[in-house]
Amino acid sequence: MNPFEELEVDIILSGKCCYCGACGAFCKYGYIRYEDEKPVAGSCEHCGTCYDVCPVNYFSVPKTEIEIFGERRRDEIVGYYREILSARATDDAIRSVSQDGGAVTAILTYMLENGVVDSAVVAGRDEFWNPVPIVATNKEDLLTSTGSKYTQCPILLGVKKAIDMGRESIAMVGLPCHVKAIRNAQKNEFELGKVKIVLGLFCMETFSRDSFKRKLEEIGVKIEDVEKFDIKKGKLMVWVKEEVKTIPLKELRDAERIACKFCDDFTAEFADISFGSVGSEDGWTTMIVRSEKGEEIVRGAVEQGYLEVQSISNVEAIRKLASRKKGKIVKIV
Ligand SMILES: Cc1cc2nc3c(=O)[nH]c(=O)nc-3n(C[C@H](O)[C@H](O)[C@H](O)COP(=O)(O)OP(=O)(O)OC[C@H]3O[C@@H](n4cnc5c(N)ncnc54)[C@H](O)[C@@H]3O)c2cc1C
Ligand code: SF4
Ligand code: SF4
Ligand code: SF4
Incomplete structure (x- = not known):
C-alpha cells in the first residue's frame, strides 16, 4: 500500500476524515483532490506527507505544547493559556455583521492594517452557505467572511493558496481540527514559517x-x-x-460529521488565540489568549483601538462544554 492508501484505510473510509484540506494542500505533487468532502488521489510518489500531516491520523499534544507555548498545560480541560477575557470589535461595521462580538475580524483587521501580516486565510461562503477558503488582504475582504458556517471548510487549501500567491506573513482562522493540521504541517518541510499566527474557534461539531x-x-x-x-x-x-x-x-x-464524534478539542487548544461565544454576554466574544505571540497581538489591537476587552462572566460554562466534549470521546472509543 502507498501512504495515501494507508490514509484511506485508516482515516477516510472509516469516515474519520474531518475535511481539513491538509493532505491536498501539502501533497507537493498535487495528486490529491476532493470529491464529496473526501480526499481522492490520482497517483502517488510515496513521499508520506499526506499521512504525516493528517491531524486525525497523528497529533502529539506534549510536543506541540512545548513547541508553541514553551511549556505544558496546567489546565487539562481548557489547555495552555495566559488569560481568558471577553472582547469585541470597536467598529460598528464589523460588529453588525459578525457572529458574536466580532473580535476575530477586529484582530485580523488590526493585523492587516498595521503590517503584522500581509494576508489572512478565512472561511468565506457561496450563496448556498458552502464555506470556501479565501485569502483576505483588507478589511473589505474580511467583512465577507464574518459569521459561523456550520459545515466544513478545507481551510488548509487556503493556506496553500496564500503561499502560492507569494504571501510572506499569513494569519489563519480555523476550527480545532484545522489548528491541529497546521501545527502538524508546520513540523514538515513546507514554507510554513510564513503562517505567523493561528486563530482558533471553539467547535462542538460540523455537519455534512x-x-x-x-x-x-x-x-x-x-x-x-x-x-x-x-x-x-x-x-x-x-x-x-x-x-x-x-x-x-x-x-x-x-447530520453530524462522523469525524466530530472522535474529536475531543472544543477550545482550539493549540491556537495562539481561541474564540467562542460561550462564557461571555451577548454581543461579546470569549477569547482565550494562549501564546506569547497571541498576547502581543491582543495588546496591539487594544492599544490601536480595534478591540475592547473586559473580564469574562462565566469561565465555568466553557469548562463544562470542553469537559463534555472530552467525555463524549471517552464514551465512543
Ligand atoms: C462550526 C463552528 C462551530 C462553533 N461552535 C461553537 C460552540 O459550540 N460554542 C461556542 O462558544 N462557539 C462556537 N463557535 C465559535 C463562534 O460561533 C464564533 O465563531 C466565535 O465566537 C467568534 O465570533 P466573532 O464574532 O469574534 O467572529 P467573526 O468576527 O464573525 O469571525 C468569524 C470567523 O470565523 C471563520 N469561520 C466561520 N465559519 C468557519 C468554518 N466553518 N471553518 C473555519 N472558519 C470559519 C470566518 O472565517 C471568520 O474569520 C463555532 C464556530 C464554528 C465555525
Ligand atoms: S505523493 Fe505523497 S502526499 Fe501525495 S498522495 Fe502520495 S504519499 Fe500522499
Ligand atoms: S489531512 Fe484532513 S482532509 Fe486529509 S484525510 Fe486527514 S482529515 Fe481528511
Ligand atoms: S468537532 Fe469541530 S474541530 Fe472537531 S473534527 Fe469536527 S469540525 Fe473539526
Whole structure:
C-alpha cells in the first residue's frame, strides 16, 4: 500500500476524515483532490506527507505544547493559556455583521492594517452557505467572511493558496481540527514559517453539507434564504427574513460529521488565540489568549483601538462544554 492508501484505510473510509484540506494542500505533487468532502488521489510518489500531516491520523499534544507555548498545560480541560477575557470589535461595521462580538475580524483587521501580516486565510461562503477558503488582504475582504458556517471548510487549501500567491506573513482562522493540521504541517518541510499566527474557534461539531441542507428543508427553509446561523442552548438557530427558526441539536445528530464524534478539542487548544461565544454576554466574544505571540497581538489591537476587552462572566460554562466534549470521546472509543 502507498501512504495515501494507508490514509484511506485508516482515516477516510472509516469516515474519520474531518475535511481539513491538509493532505491536498501539502501533497507537493498535487495528486490529491476532493470529491464529496473526501480526499481522492490520482497517483502517488510515496513521499508520506499526506499521512504525516493528517491531524486525525497523528497529533502529539506534549510536543506541540512545548513547541508553541514553551511549556505544558496546567489546565487539562481548557489547555495552555495566559488569560481568558471577553472582547469585541470597536467598529460598528464589523460588529453588525459578525457572529458574536466580532473580535476575530477586529484582530485580523488590526493585523492587516498595521503590517503584522500581509494576508489572512478565512472561511468565506457561496450563496448556498458552502464555506470556501479565501485569502483576505483588507478589511473589505474580511467583512465577507464574518459569521459561523456550520459545515466544513478545507481551510488548509487556503493556506496553500496564500503561499502560492507569494504571501510572506499569513494569519489563519480555523476550527480545532484545522489548528491541529497546521501545527502538524508546520513540523514538515513546507514554507510554513510564513503562517505567523493561528486563530482558533471553539467547535462542538460540523455537519455534512447534504444532510444539513436536507434538515433545513424539513423545516421549510431553503439554505440560500438564510441570513445567519447560530448554535445556542442545544438548538441550531436559523435567521430567515426576520424570522428565527430552530432545530434541536438532537434532531441533527445524524447530520453530524462522523469525524466530530472522535474529536475531543472544543477550545482550539493549540491556537495562539481561541474564540467562542460561550462564557461571555451577548454581543461579546470569549477569547482565550494562549501564546506569547497571541498576547502581543491582543495588546496591539487594544492599544490601536480595534478591540475592547473586559473580564469574562462565566469561565465555568466553557469548562463544562470542553469537559463534555472530552467525555463524549471517552464514551465512543
Ligand atoms: C462550526 C463552528 C462551530 C462553533 N461552535 C461553537 C460552540 O459550540 N460554542 C461556542 O462558544 N462557539 C462556537 N463557535 C465559535 C463562534 O460561533 C464564533 O465563531 C466565535 O465566537 C467568534 O465570533 P466573532 O464574532 O469574534 O467572529 P467573526 O468576527 O464573525 O469571525 C468569524 C470567523 O470565523 C471563520 N469561520 C466561520 N465559519 C468557519 C468554518 N466553518 N471553518 C473555519 N472558519 C470559519 C470566518 O472565517 C471568520 O474569520 C463555532 C464556530 C464554528 C465555525
Ligand atoms: S505523493 Fe505523497 S502526499 Fe501525495 S498522495 Fe502520495 S504519499 Fe500522499
Ligand atoms: S482529515 Fe484532513 S489531512 Fe486527514 S484525510 Fe481528511 S482532509 Fe486529509
Ligand atoms: S468537532 Fe472537531 S473534527 Fe469536527 S469540525 Fe469541530 S474541530 Fe473539526
